Amino acid sequence: MRLFKHPLAGTIAQLCLPLALTGFLQNPAWAESNANEAEAIDLPLEELRNFGEVFERIKRAYVHDVDDKTLLQNAIRGMLSGLDPHSAYLDSEDFSELQESTQGEFGGLGLEVGTENGFIKIITPIDDTPAARAGLRPHDLIIKLDDTPVKGLPLNKAIDMMRGKPNTNLRMTIVREGVDGPFEVTLVRDLIRVTSVKHKSLEPNFGYIRITQFQVHTGEEVVKALTKLHQDSPNKKLKGLVLDLRNNPGGVLQAAADVANAFISEGLIVYTEGRLNNAEMRFTATEENPAQGVPVVILINEGTASASEIVSGALQDHRRAVIMGTQSFGKGSVQTVLPLANDRGLKLTTALYYTPSGRSIQAQGITPDIEVKPARLTPIEAKLQIKEADLDGHLESGQTPESDSKSTTESLANTDYQLFEALSLLKGMAILQK
Structure with a gap:
């Protein structure tokens, strides 16, 4: 017919x-x-x-x-871009770059981006990259790349324009909420090598782990960081840990489950639901306990998305951590990368994920248990007062004054108020546990 x-x-x-x-x-x-x-x-x-x-x-x-090939590929891209901001057709170059990024190395500016109303929206800049150093923020809208307007430009084309050889410049025109009119920022491209897990000791017995994004080996790196922090603590025991997931755009779903598993030893971590049976997955905790029950505060903000929201939601539902900061991004969908012929791929949204209690984070995000907005602490100088120790002939206590760690705390209060509040909460929890 x-x-x-x-x-x-x-x-x-x-x-x-x-x-x-x-x-x-x-x-x-x-x-x-x-x-x-x-x-x-x-x-x-x-x-x-x-x-x-x-x-x-x-x-x-x-x-x-x-030519026919160009028209058909554009038709495929349009078919996918009309579904949601995260589904996309990947040509051979895009497919290769996606594989590289999950392994932790790629060229460009260090931006995680999506689309909004035809413009390019910054989800988060990655730590220690040109984008982060230039002061770009989550929810900034990119309206021009050099002299090219991005309105209606396919996301993969915009990403191609942002990538390039190291030491080459790219001029961006940015619209930011609260700022009058667009402004320009010039960035210098660099080879982006992302170390997904960083750790340090904030004070004796209080540790800090920062996850910049979830890569294939992030779970293993978190376990190693926990082991090292325990070993380096007095009496080999942490009293508190800050897990920093601010501006973490997400990444590999399995890595998020591995990280959550490091802090809980039983129960559901996350589950997904989609139209197809094999899109439905359940991740449960194992008995291993590398965190050893240490009290945890997780820091989140508007740049906390996807896999980092999975970890936050799981530990919040299990009452294993206090979530502190501001509302997270709200990306609760799962993308499956389906290989096609000729080294191409299809990144397709196939499921929504849910926290152990059944919450969907899609377009909602994680609500912190304690809201702490970025701020700068300005101490108020106390009026001149006389203490007992200032009086002539005062009696001595006969005890050696205890050393304090005011310098570290005061530094945090000035440079990272949210981290300062997280550490203060952990100290209070440690005092009560005594």
């Missing part, structure tokens, strides 16, 4: 179905569950006629000649 009026339209229709199914069939995990469903697909014939007609009109009437 003839379905199309135009000669090229029939060819397009024959191409559309194989292209739509390739990603599922080439991934063994998806093939079996979709074999029967593929037979039952009802094709929207009128829409396919429209597609064929538009394709033919562009081929005949567009001001420049456009």
Whole structure:
């Protein structure tokens, strides 16, 4: 039966179905569950006629000649970009860069970005990268890259423009809430090597772990950091730990489950739900306990997204950590990377994830137990007062004054007020536990 009026339209229709199914069939995990469903697909014939007609009109009437391959790839990109901000078609270069980023090294500016109202939205700058050093913030909107407006520009094209050789410049035009009018920032591209886990001792018995993003080996690195902090603490025992997930854009789902598993020894960590059976997963804790029950405060902010929200939500539901900071980003969807032929891929949103108590974080985020906004502490000088020790002839206590760690605390109060509050809370918890 003839379905199309135009000669090229029939060819397009024959191409559309194989292209739509390739990603599922080439991934063994998806093939079996979709074999029967593929037979039952009802094709929207009128829409396919429209597609064929538009394709033919562009081929005949567009001001420049456009090859079939370009038109079809643009059609695929448009089909995915219309679904949600995170689904995307990955050509061979994009696919390779995605694999590199999950391993911890890629070239560019150090930005995690998405789309909003046709503009490029910054989810978070990655620590110690040109973007972070330039002062870019979560929720900033990029409206121009050099002299190119980004309105309506495909996300993958914008990312291509932001990547480049080290020591080359890129000028961005930024719109920021609370700032009058757009402003320009010039960044110098660099080779981005991301160390996903950093740790240090804030004070004796109080540790700090910072996760910049969730890569393949992040769970192992967190376990090593916990072991080292315990070993370096007086009496080999931590009294408190700050887990810093601020401006963490997320990453590998399994890595998030591994990190949460380091702090709990039983129960559900996260589960996902999608339309397909194999999109439904459950991650549960094992008996290992590298954290050894140390009290934990997790710091989050508006740049805390995806995998970092999984960790925050899991430990919050298990009452294993106090969540402190500001509302998180709210990305509660799971993207599956499906390999295609010729080293291409399809990044497709396949499920939503839920915390152990059944909360969906999508477009909601994690609400902190204690809200602490970024601030700077300004001490108020006390009026001149006389103490007992200032009086002539005062009696001595006969005891050696205890040493304090005021210098560290005062420094944190001036440089990172949220971390200062987290450490103060941990100290209070340690006092009560005595």
